[in-house]
Amino acid sequence: MEVLLQSLVNGILLGGLYAVIGLGMSLIFGIMGLINLAHGDLIIVSTYISMVVALKYSGNIFIALLITVLVMIVVGFFCQSVLINRVVDKGAEPPLLITFGLSVILQNVLQLIFGADAKSIPTKLAAANVITTPWFSISAIYLIDFVVSILVILSLHFIIMKTYFGRAIRATSGDVMASELVGLNTKRVYAVTMALAMITASIAGLLVGMTFTYYPTTGTEYLIIAFGVVVIGGMGSLVGTLLGGIILGLAQILGSYFFGMAYQLFFGYVVLLVILTFRPQGLFANTK
């Protein structure tokens, strides 16, 4: 019983991290209908940048996050305005191919610079428990993952629903021509939205690096997790992204509890498959 309870708690907390991994992908799909195949790799690029900065400043996570966010804003803005914007209105395939190419390049560049070995961001939090009860305990890093994820989702929700720029994002996602006719530079909106998605990717990258080990090709795993989260939750829906993350996290951890560790990923995909079969638009589509 205790182990089941522990699995439930871990599944929910892990789900928060999964949600923030999927957040940027959901945002980009929501506004321009683009599946960013480089999303996982951009998260791992953030992880490596955080690691380098954290090592340089003897493990100061906040400086690592700040610098990573700044670098990734520039990377996101550059990728969108120089690469993707050139083909964004030329059908679904060209932008998809560009993000695929970007993914291959990023993985190889990381391998070239850091080698293929697994790494992790050194932190004292990794092994600590903050809450210990007779039934379950909560590890500090999992709790941080969850709380930060909720804060990131709430902040993004606020930006999208309450600010002028958020309104511009929603207008552009609704009707590009009508948006241009009120004076919106929709390609600039795309580029700034990509930068916003990269802020969430930077935070996801740091959390992933503090929670798990990673290597240059881990991005693909996180792309699939992000994909699972947004498919379950409904593309472009923020609330759905959080719930999608929690469902995927629970499916994996409970699958592992009932059938063994080897089935952890398998059960995540089974849930994904079931939801795609019965509700292909996602569980919480249109709740944005």
Next chain:
Amino acid sequence: MLSQEDGALLAVENLDVHYGDLQALHNVSLRIPQGAIVSIIGANGAGKSTLLGAITGLNKPTRGKITFRNEDISSIHTHDIVSRGITMSPEGSRVFEKMSVEENLLIGAYLSRARKKRRELLERVYGLFPILKQKSGQLATYLSGGQRQMLAIGRALMVDPEVILCDEVSLGLAPVIVKDIYHKIVEINREGMTFILVEQDVKRSLRYSHYSYVMVKGRIVMEGRSAQLPEEQVREAYFGISRYA
């Protein structure tokens, strides 16, 4: 009185527009004086919407020039044209479905010039279309056809432009609602706004505009002061049964 001989606020000169190999506009020229309501009358496929698209930068001309306040705007982006003071209420109204009525209006005032006076602009729009104030919190997707058209015109007003292009205002609306919307357009025009109206309804176009152009198959075939244009001849051209077809 407004005259075509006065300096034009907006001018289109010898414009050609192509869609691939297909030529949609042939040597089209217009002059839009400040403060006028100018109508462009024509049947489906006459090139009216293409012309509005060219003025707003949505279609790029292959020949000719569009000038606004003597500045060439033929090759700049739509949002840059809007920032210079031209906007459009597009065909089918194209409101932002998942945004509330008030958000639809506020996004109209996105550019900094309009944003500074958005409250004033909003009050003006609500004054003209009180139904929009009543429904301000409702999602635009739940509005009726007439209300959507009012919202599209209201959103265009929120841009705080000098010229508003209206594409097929009356499309699919009950006559009584169309009449109401046209009265509002005249009211807004009296405050100084310049309008270009694209219409299929000959009678209404001639009644509410100062000057009219008639288009057939991508060409201007007739123009003149609306009050002086013989409705029968316009109708003939429109139906393509005369020498113009």
